[in-house]
Amino acid sequence: MNHDPREATSEPRSTRLGDIAHARSGDKGNRANVGVVARDDAGYAWLARHLTADAVADFFRPLGIGAVRRYELPNIRAFNFVIEDALAGGASRSLRLDSQGKALGVALLELRLPGAAPAGGTS
Amino acid sequence: MPGLRIGNGAGFWGDNLDAPYLLARDGRLDVLTLEYLAELTLAILSHLRAKDPRAGYVTDFPDLVARLAPHLDEQTALKIVTNAGGLNPAACAGACGGILTGAGHAERPVGVVTGDDVLDRVAEWTAQGVELSHMDSGEPIGRVADRLVSANVYLGARPIADALDQGARIVLTGRVADASLTVGPACAHFGWAWDDWARLAGASAAGHIIECGAQATGGLWHQWDEIPNLAGIGYPIAELAEDGSCVITKADGTGGRVSAGTVAEQVVYEIDDPARYRTPDVDVDFTTLSLDEVGPDRVAVRGASGRPPSDRLKLAAVYRDGWTASGLLAVVGRDAEAKARAAGAIVLERVRRAGYTLADTLIECLGAGHVVPNVTRPAGPLLEVVLRVTVRDPDRAAVARFCRELAPLVTSGPPGIAGYATGRPTARPAFGYWPALVPRDLVDSHVDVRPAHDWARSLGR
Numbered sequence: 001m002n003h004d005p006r007e008a009t010s011e012p013r014s015t016r017l018g019d020i021a022h023a024r025s026g027d028k029g030n031r032a033n034v035g036v037v038a039r040d041d042a043g044y045a046w047l048a049r050h051l052t053a054d055a056v057a058d059f060f061r062p063l064g065i066g067a068v069r070r071y072e073l074p075n076i077r078a079f080n081f082v083i084e085d086a087l088a089g090g091a092s093r094s095l096r097l098d099s100q101g102k103a104l105g106v107a108l109l110e111l112r113l114p115g116a117a118p119a120g121g122t123s
Numbered sequence: 124m125p126g127l128r129i130g131n132g133a134g135f136w137g138d139n140l141d142a143p144y145l146l147a148r149d150g151r152l153d154v155l156t157l158e159y160l161a162e163l164t165l166a167i168l169s170h171l172r173a174k175d176p177r178a179g180y181v182t183d184f185p186d187l188v189a190r191l192a193p194h195l196d197e198q199t200a201l202k203i204v205t206n207a208g209g210l211n212p213a214a215c216a217g218a219c220g221g222i223l224t225g226a227g228h229a230e231r232p233v234g235v236v237t238g239d240d241v242l243d244r245v246a247e248w249t250a251q252g253v254e255l256s257h258m259d260s261g262e263p264i265g266r267v268a269d270r271l272v273s274a275n276v277y278l279g280a281r282p283i284a285d286a287l288d289q290g291a292r293i294v295l296t297g298r299v300a301d302a303s304l305t306v307g308p309a310c311a312h313f314g315w316a317w318d319d320w321a322r323l324a325g326a327s328a329a330g331h332i333i334e335c336g337a338q339a340t341g342g343l344w345h346q347w348d349e350i351p352n353l354a355g356i357g358y359p360i361a362e363l364a365e366d367g368s369c370v371i372t373k374a375d376g377t378g379g380r381v382s383a384g385t386v387a388e389q390v391v392y393e394i395d396d397p398a399r400y401r402t403p404d405v406d407v408d409f410t411t412l413s414l415d416e417v418g419p420d421r422v423a424v425r426g427a428s429g430r431p432p433s434d435r436l437k438l439a440a441v442y443r444d445g446w447t448a449s450g451l452l453a454v455v456g457r458d459a460e461a462k463a464r465a466a467g468a469i470v471l472e473r474v475r476r477a478g479y480t481l482a483d484t485l486i487e488c489l490g491a492g493h494v495v496p497n498v499t500r501p502a503g504p505l506l507e508v509v510l511r512v513t514v515r516d517p518d519r520a521a522v523a524r525f526c527r528e529l530a531p532l533v534t535s536g537p538p539g540i541a542g543y544a545t546g547r548p549t550a551r552p553a554f555g556y557w558p559a560l561v562p563r564d565l566v567d568s569h570v571d572v573r574p575a576h577d578w579a580r581s582l583g584r
Contacts, residue, residue: 022345022384024338026393029162029259029558035391037384062497071397073410075426076387080397093444093555095485095513098494107495109345 015117018109021047025105030093032086032101034108037078042118044077050113056081059111060104064088081108127312129305129329130360130374133157133205134336136164136181142336144190146358147201150374153312156304157184157205158334165273165298166441166554168209177582179211180295185218188293192226201292204283204304208295210273212237213571215295217582223575231575234291236282238568239298241438241561242274248565255438255559267442267557274440276561279403279432281317282568283307289572298439300402305330309363323405324429325367328412331400332371332389332424333359339371339389340420341379352378368425370417381420390414403436403563405429436566440557445482446522447553449513450529456506456539460491463510466536470512470528477528479521487511510540515553522550 017023017036020043025034036051038044057068066084073080087101088094098104130150132143136159147155159181172179184207195201208215212235223231241248245268249255255264275298284307286294294307309315309326317323332339339359341350350356357377362370371386373379390409394400400407412427450470454463467486474481487493489509492500514525526548533543573581 018345022388024343024388024392028393028395029556031259031395033391033393033395035388035394037387037391039384060498063495071410073391073397075410075413076383076390078387078391080391080394082395093515093553095447095449095483095515096494096496097487097489097511097513103494106345107499110499 013116014112014114016109017051017111017113020117021109023105023109025101025103027087027100030085030087030089032083032104034081034083034105035078036081036108037076041077044074046117047079048072050115051079053081055111055113056083056108059108060086124313124365126365127153127309127363128360129154129156129308129333129363130358131156131158131333131336132358133159134334134338135159135161136183138336140183142358143187146374147191147198148194149377150360152360153200153202154308155201155203156333157203157207158301158304159184160206160209160298162439162556163441163554165210165275165439168211169272169441170552172210177211177214177217180209180215180218181207183207184215185222188219189222189226192223192228195228195231202287202294202308203292204294204308206296206299206304208235208297210240210297212295212297213578214582216578219293219295220575220578221582224579229574229576231292232290232572233575233578234286234289234294234570234572236278236286236294236296236299236568236570238282238566239275239278239296241276241566242271245271245274245440248561253561253565255561258558258560264440264557264559267555270442270444272441272443272554274438276566277403277437277439278566278568279303280306280310282570284311285570286572287311289570291572300404301334302327302330302402303404305333305361306404313365318431320405320429320431321427322367324407324427325369326363327400327402327405327407327429328390328409328424328427329361329363329369329371332386333361335389335392337379338392339385340373340381341385343388344380344385350378350380354378367427368423371422371424372420381422383414383416383422386414386422386424401433403432406432434563435560436563438559438561440559442555442557444553444555445515445517446519446550447513447515448522448526448548448550449511450526450548451542451545452510452529452532452540453542454508454510454537454540459505459508459539460488462537462539463488463508466532466540467510467512469536470525470532473528474521474525477524479518479524481514481516481521481525483515485513487513519550526550
């Protein structure tokens with residue numbers, strides 16, 4: 001198993017998150033959150049098993065993040081990932097161009113998860 | 124009882140200037156809300172008020188009132204609720220009162236909500252043992268107390284509802300919870316009890332969904348090229364029902380799209396635990412709600428549940444934290460990324476040789492995967508990147524010296540550097556954010572409803 005997106009792009013049986021879900025991200029202090037919404041029920045069920053807090057933490061590890069918490073909203077096929085210390089100090093202190101974590105959501109859509117999602121979306 | 128149509132025409136200060144005007148003109152609204160205050164906006168307003176005691180509010184708002192004034196006679200039901208008051212709601216009311224009076228609406232009641240600004244009380248509270256420790260780090264506020272520029276408690280919906288009950292047609296607040304801008308008019312209209320947690324939760328969910336404006340109506344949507352007329356995107360409208368449910372929609376004929384997907388993304392936008400979305404009015408549970416597409420650009424939101432809120436209110440304080448500056452240059456040609464990194468290092472080394480040590484520095488190569496650093500990375504060598512160098516330091520002179528060191532790179536650095544013509548960066552004040560909790564019973568809100576001409580006179584206008 002390999003969560004590194006740069007190396008995993010050559011992995012034939014993997015699923016790009018952006019092919020089965022969409023996402024939006026933002027900030028609260030030095031915390032970022034990424035909301036991920038599955039496009040259908042089968043995708044949600046598959047992501048519930050595969051898009052773990054650990055998978056998201058591994059993806060964003062190079063940012064120097066802290067713990068990742070996952071919350072589930074099955075009624076609207078959504079997950080909320082709360083990422084501690086994601087913003088190098090937060091909107092006020094971070095020197096980064098994206099001090100508010102607005103780009104984290106679209107970045108996460110490039111995550112490749114091992115295995116094939118149920119309804120297409122594989123490569 | 125008929126429902127209540129609430130449209131939100133601004134998601135931050137700097138949002139589209141025409142959106143709230145068009146929304147009020149075409150949206151058949153009962154209530155127009157405008158949410159202007161991001162975490163650091165009040166720090167900027169404090170900077171403005173320090174220079175002019177009649178400043179410190181969101182100046183876009185009186186301009187909007189001037190545009191809407193000719194429509195107020197035909198739109199007899201329209202009410203406007205906004206946190207445009209910032210740090211100086213009375214001055215904002217004075218400016219709006221002058222405009223309304225000049226436009227023939229001198230008697231129109233304008234309400235002002237105050238009590239959120241507690242900067243003067245922080246010292247007294249800490250002396251009494253109220254800790255105001257940082258919500259994340261736990262540090263005592265004493266560490267930054269001498270550098271505070273603003274300290275505001277998030278007020279809830281009650282003073283807004285009180286102002287509307289007293290006849291206000293425009294309600295100006297400072298810091299209030301974003302969702303409370305919607306909950307206040309809903310409670311005033313439906314007469315809900317303040318412990319009717321399910322209904323308060325429903326209205327809070329509606330307010331949360333519309334608070335960021337066009338993000339609910341097709342803005343940021345992943346299939347952005349399939350959204351019709353993004354240039355003319357309609358801002359969101361919540362049609363609230365008496366049971367606390369709502370339909371999220373937008374004005375007929377506008378661009379954008381409202382779907383279960385666009386609304387779902389907004390439900391989980393900038394939240395923590397979705398089962399406990401905390402507001403001063405109610406703790407909302409989003410995990411029980413459902414989204415159903417009930418027509419073109421119409422999504423029904425039902426089933427939010429709620430629990431009593433905390434007995435503590437959130438305080439957002441902002442303190443001075445030195446100076447910052449940031450400069451951009453384009454770097455072109457072979458080895459663009461390596462040249463950009465080297466050029467950034469040269470700038471910082473020259474500042475050091477000039478005798479300054481910078482507390483914090485960052486070199487970014489935009490285009491080379493640095494926006495989400497080390498996570499997203501383009502394949503292959505790059506022939507063009509944008510170098511961004513950013514610094515922060517307590518000493519303004521050190522930051523000012525940095526500002527002068529970018530341009531010399533054009534002649535004395537690696538080849539292929541362009542973009543100097545955009546000018547030298549300037550040193551700006553940097554701010555730190557201090558979230559804390561305050562016992563609810565220490566905070567008093569005040570409501571003052573007066574005719575427009577009275578506010579105008581009180582400001583000498």
